[in-house]
Amino acid sequence: xxxxxxxxxxxxxxxxxxxxxxxxxxxxxxxxxxxxxxxxxxxxxxxxxxxxxxxxxxxxxxxxxxxxxxxxxxxxxxxxxxxxxxxxxxxxxxxxxxxxxxxxxxxxxxxxxxxxxxxxxxxxxxxxxxxxxxxxxxxxxxxxxxxxxxxxxxxxxxxxxxxxxxxxxxxxxxxxxxxxxxxxxxxxxxxxxxxxxxxxxxxxxxxxxxxxxxxxxxxxxxxxxxxxxxxxxxxxxxxxxxxxxxxxxxxxxxxxxxxxxxxxxxxxxxxxxxxxxxxxxxxxxxxxxxxxxxxxxxxxxxxxxxxxxxxxxxxxxxxxxxxxxxxxxxxxxxxxxxxxxxxxxxxxxxxxxxxxxxxxxxxxxxxxxxxxxxxxxxxxxxxxxxxxxxxxxxxxxxxxxxxxxxxxxxxxxxxxxxxxxxxxxxxxxxx
Numbered sequence: 001x002x003x004x005x006x007x008x009x010x011x012x013x014x015x016x017x018x019x020x021x022x023x024x025x026x027x028x029x030x031x032x033x034x035x036x037x038x039x040x041x042x043x044x045x046x047x048x049x050x051x052x053x054x055x056x057x058x059x060x061x062x063x064x065x066x067x068x069x070x071x072x073x074x075x076x077x078x079x080x081x082x083x084x085x086x087x088x089x090x091x092x093x094x095x096x097x098x099x100x101x102x103x104x105x106x107x108x109x110x111x112x113x114x115x116x117x118x119x120x121x122x123x124x125x126x127x128x129x130x131x132x133x134x135x136x137x138x139x140x141x142x143x144x145x146x147x148x149x150x151x152x153x154x155x156x157x158x159x160x161x162x163x164x165x166x167x168x169x170x171x172x173x174x175x176x177x178x179x180x181x182x183x184x185x186x187x188x189x190x191x192x193x194x195x196x197x198x199x200x201x202x203x204x205x206x207x208x209x210x211x212x213x214x215x216x217x218x219x220x221x222x223x224x225x226x227x228x229x230x231x232x233x234x235x236x237x238x239x240x241x242x243x244x245x246x247x248x249x250x251x252x253x254x255x256x257x258x259x260x261x262x263x264x265x266x267x268x269x270x271x272x273x274x275x276x277x278x279x280x281x282x283x284x285x286x287x288x289x290x291x292x293x294x295x296x297x298x299x300x301x302x303x304x305x306x307x308x309x310x311x312x313x314x315x316x317x318x319x320x321x322x323x324x325x326x327x328x329x330x331x332x333x334x335x336x337x338x339x340x341x342x343x344x345x346x347x348x349x350x351x352x353x354x355x356x357x358x359x360x361x362x363x364x365x366x367x368x369x370x371x372x373x374x375x376x377x378x379x380x381x382x383x384x385x386x387x388x389x390x391x392x393x394x395x396x397x398x399x400x401x402x403x404x405x406x407x408x409x410x411x412x413x414x415x416x417x418x419x420x421x422x423x424x425x426x427x428x429x430x431x
Contacts, residue, residue: 021313111210131319139311160290202231
């Protein structure tokens, strides 16, 4: 596909928060972009579900349509932006655009976390760009760093806070002593959480992003179903308080690791206790941050707005400019091929752990409890007791141990007559 002069005609699929913000940014930045690139960006068509809906941006008369398929098949459209979300019809529309020789920019994390490598291969075969900076961590330039700047880096781990909703909730619980329910209600009132917050608070949104990050960082095919999920809905004010007293803060982390020897990939999302000295501990409110650890480069952290119409649209616009410049030169970027991933199950991963037990306060209890740890090869790094007779709570932090051993320890502890309740299990990350 070739351009007509310096004009790049853009078809946008979707005009919600991100799509409307993108139209606004292109209008505002068009002259500056033209001065720097020699190309004039023009939004020619915007596909929407409802033509009569009020929108947060003025869209020129005549460019709205309900026919998304007409947009991707229109020979007068040079480049397609997909911001409708979901798997279908987004996959079909993107595939059609690519087959028609049109570069595509998308912010669709759900799609890429499930069928991304299929679409990357199709784009490579067609010789067009498929760019997706905004699919992970909103306005933070993370994907471009992974796919370009760090392409030759042996990356060991990508770890971070990639969901602003849960970080907002945990910030409120940590700094204001709010319980989970009231913090969630505030997040919903402020528009940080959906009416149905399941995707956010149970870790599915973060899991999709982890799958994409792992695929790009390690060069193997990782899908959303490979990611272990554990959300924040069971995190209590007591968990937050214990973490704070011990010098930690609780964060929902997305983690992708590759073992240098076996090549196995571990991908998971779960709450974790992060030391107050770690850079991720200071990430507050709805901000995101991603920590990358490489063999040569050491540690890097990317921080910023992980969501929101304007930050996400900014990342989309950056991709649009790159794709437009490549199109004008008759070139395209390539992600290359992806190998088959060997996924390490959560039971085979290792970490330090915090466990709390409600026990009867009488002689021999501590001996009985620590004996269970010893039988399963779990070494205790620190222990403390809260409260006194007739009931007490024991809090343990382990040395690094295998997940399966810790889970076996918990199962046996639940069977002891001196243990009244086994509380939550919290992994300790970043020490």
